[in-house]
Amino acid sequence: MTGQAIPERQHTTSDNPAAGSQHELYLDAAASDAVSADVINAMIPFLTDGYGNPSSVHASGKTAARALDAARASFAADLGARPNDVIFTSGGTEADNLAIKGIALAQIRRERNTTTTSPVPPKRILISAVEHPAVAQSAQWLHDFFGFDVVRIPVDAQAHLDLDALSHEAEQGAALACIMMANNEVGTIEPVDHAVRICHAAGVPVHVDAVQAAGTIPVDFRGLDADTLAISGHKFGAPKGLGALLARSRVAIEPLMSGGGQERGVRSGTPNVAGAIALAVALREACSGMEERNTRLAASRDVLITAIRDAVPGATLTGDPTNRLPGHASFVFPNVNGEALLVDLDARGVEVSSGSACAIGRHEAPGTLLAMGLSETDAKSALRFSFREPLHDADIRRIAKALRDSMTALHVPDFAPLN
Numbered sequence: 402m403t404g405q406a407i408p409e410r411q412h413t414t415s416d417n418p419a420a421g422s423q424h425e426l427y428l429d430a431a432a433s434d435a436v437s438a439d440v441i442n443a444m445i446p447f448l449t450d451g452y453g454n455p456s457s458v459h460a461s462g463k464t465a466a467r468a469l470d471a472a473r474a475s476f477a478a479d480l481g482a483r484p485n486d487v488i489f490t491s492g493g494t495e496a497d498n499l500a501i502k503g504i505a506l507a508q509i510r511r512e513r514n515t516t517t518t519s520p521v522p523p524k525r526i527l528i529s530a531v532e533h534p535a536v537a538q539s540a541q542w543l544h545d546f547f548g549f550d551v552v553r554i555p556v557d558a559q560a561h562l563d564l565d566a567l568s569h570e571a572e573q574g575a576a577l578a579c580i581m582m583a584n585n586e587v588g589t590i591e592p593v594d595h596a597v598r599i600c601h602a603a604g605v606p607v608h609v610d611a612v613q614a615a616g617t618i619p620v621d622f623r624g625l626d627a628d629t630l631a632i633s634g635h636k637f638g639a640p641k642g643l644g645a646l647l648a649r650s651r652v653a654i655e656p657l658m659s660g661g662g663q664e665r666g667v668r669s670g671t672p673n674v675a676g677a678i679a680l681a682v683a684l685r686e687a688c689s690g691m692e693e694r695n696t697r698l699a700a701s702r703d704v705l706i707t708a709i710r711d712a713v714p715g716a717t718l719t720g721d722p723t724n725r726l727p728g729h730a731s732f733v734f735p736n737v738n739g740e741a742l743l744v745d746l747d748a749r750g751v752e753v754s755s756g757s758a759c760a761i762g763r764h765e766a767p768g769t770l771l772a773m774g775l776s777e778t779d780a781k782s783a784l785r786f787s788f789r790e791p792l793h794d795a796d797i798r799r800i801a802k803a804l805r806d807s808m809t810a811l812h813v814p815d816f817a818p819l820n
Contacts, residue, residue, distance in 0.1 A: 426796055429754045431585055431613060431729060431787035433635045436683070440638060443682045447675040455672050456663065465674045472677040479681075479688045480632070481621030482647050488664045489677050492644035493612035493633030497535040499646050499668065500608040500629040501526070501579060503654035505543050508576045510655060524549045527570050527578040527605070529562050529591070530772035535631075536579045536610055537768075549576065558773050559721045560589040567596055571603035578607050582614035586769040586785060587720030588729030590618065597627055606652050612636060612644075616687035617726055617789075618695070628652040634676075637789075639683035643676045698727035701791035705800065706730050709786075712801035713808060713816070719770065719783060731785045733775065736814045739782045745807040746784075751800055754785045 447468060453461030455469045474484045490496045505526065512521050526540040530553045543549040552570050555563045562580060571578060578600045583590045593609055600607045606628040611620050616637025622630050629652060634643035648654060648667070660669025709716055715735040734742060739755040746753055755767075770780035786800070808816045 425750045425752055426800065427752050428786045428788055428800070429752055430789045431636070431726075431785060432754055433641065434638050434789055436640055436679075437638055437686060439686065440640075440679050440683045444640075444675040444679050447678060451674070455674055456661070469672055469674050469677055472674075472681040475681040476645065476677070476684055477647075479684045480615065480630075480647060481623050481625075483623070485665070486622065486647045486649065488646045488648055488668050489672060489680070490644045490646055490668060491642050492635070493533075493610070493631050494535040494644075496631035496633070496644050496646035497533070497579075497608075497610055498539050499654065499657055500631060500648070501536065501539040501577060502543065502657055503667065504577050504606065504608070504629070504652060505547065505549060506655035506657075507653035509547060511653070522576045522605070523574045525552055525570075525573070525575040526550070527552050527554060527567065527575045527600075529554050529580055530556050531560050531584055531586070531769040532579060532581055533585060533610055533612065536581070536608075540579065556772050560584050560587050560591075560719075560769060560773050561721065562591050562596060564592060564595055564599060568599045568603075571600045571605045574603070575605045578605050579610065580607060581610040581612075582620070583611075583618065583726050584720065584769060585613045586767050586783075587731045587773070588725035588785075588787075589720040590614075590724050590726065593627075594625055597625055601626065613726065616684055617728070619688075619691065622647045629654075632680075634680045634683060637683055637687040639679045640676070643673070643680050645680065695727040697791045698789070701788075701797075702728055702730050704794075705786065705792060705797050708797050708801040709804060712804050715815075719773070719775075726787075728788045728790075729785070730787075731783060733770070733779050734782045734784065734808075734813075736816065737782055737808065737811055739784050741811055742782075742804075742807055743784060745810055746803055749803040749806065751803045754787070755783060 451464050451468060453465040455462060455466035473487050477484045477487050490499060508522060526543060526549050528536055528540050528551065540551045544551050554567045554570060557563065580593050580596045581591055582593050597607045609627045609630045611630050612633040613636065614620055615632045628649050630647040632645045635641040654667050656667050656669065658669050663669055663672055706718060709732060713734060717733045719731045719733055743753055743755050766777045766780035767783055770783055805818045809818045
């Protein structure tokens with residue numbers, strides 16, 4: 402198989418005795434990706450020379466403002482949005498919080514200020530049962546402090562949203578429905594277009610968490626007709642701490658931070674011009690040649706899936722086997738603790754992840770797998786392999802061997818390594 406190698410970092414024997422002199426195989430791109438030289442180079446002039454505040458009226462400020470506008474326009478174009486849809490944030494978590502809390506609080510403000518008898522949506526938030534903690538905990542915050550009911554829409558064994566259940570709940574009314582575009586833990590691509598139509602038919606606005614999707618699969622904000630959509634830059638090659646919320650003007654959002662009224666008055670604070678440029682350049686790189694790259698990625702992913710199944714009989718692929726992110730393979734491994742397997746693989750120079758990167762250290766069973774019907778024991782045996790460049794055949798063989806060696810070293814019951 403041809404293709405570029407995934408990012409490599411050299412380690413000496415003294416750095417990592419188990420891995421020897423081999424490079425690390427980084428298979429955690431769903432958690433974070435590298436920043437390219439082009440992105441860094443595009444940022445530098447606006448950190449060193451064009452550092453003016455874009456809200457200032459002098460020449461330096463106007464230069465920064467033009468750069469910010471250009472970045473906003475480029476970023477919007479690659480997401481099927483309009484420039485005035487884009488609200489730059491510090492990342493996907495802030496974007497999710499701003500959308501969910503902001504829309505709900507705007508409803509509360511309307512209720513308090515209304516002098517008419519027009520109906521208002523019930524204080525209910527609909528979320529899928531597999532949402533990221535940034536979404537689920539924002540909804541829970543609204544429950545804890547403002548009495549919103551949080552209704553979790555179930556999923557099937559492959560993590561597909563139950564559209565019939567969503568339709569039933571939407572017909573009861575809600576302030577907002579929250580649906581992810583692609584699942585971070587198992588890679589399933591959700592039927593978000595159908596979900597949006599169902600919710601809008603019932604008069605319920607929709608927030609889409611596209612953190613795992615943007616820069617990986619096509620995103621068409623206006624075509625999807627979502628009301629808000631969250632983006633995180635470090636998933637597609639921008640520095641960490643950068644993201645955006647796409648928001649239609651038809652939806653009211655209450656600001657969560659008070660200040661100078663930047664970003665349409667919704668997200669106050671001096672704009673990060675260099676960061677906006679980084680987002681735009683990284684997204685343009687990710688979207689350029691996406692179709693051809695994803696074809697190669699999916700082929701590489703499928704070879705990896707076969708190799709893992711051959712290396713560890715009984716390993717079970719989680720998520721949709723075909724309609725999944727192209728560089729994403731997730732498994733439940735029999736009779737082993739996922740954290741222990743992860744640590745042993747890391748010692749062998751193969752870096753993977755267990756559950757959501759935002760939940761590392763909690764040692765909890767991944768919520769997505771529990772919602773899919775797996776037992777807590779099985780859910781705790783899950784690992785995720787994610788990458789943004791096709792793997793070499795030699796890399797895939799090395800991954801399979803590392804898995805066999807780790808299973809043997811951990812004395813996994815009923816596991817017999819291949820000859």
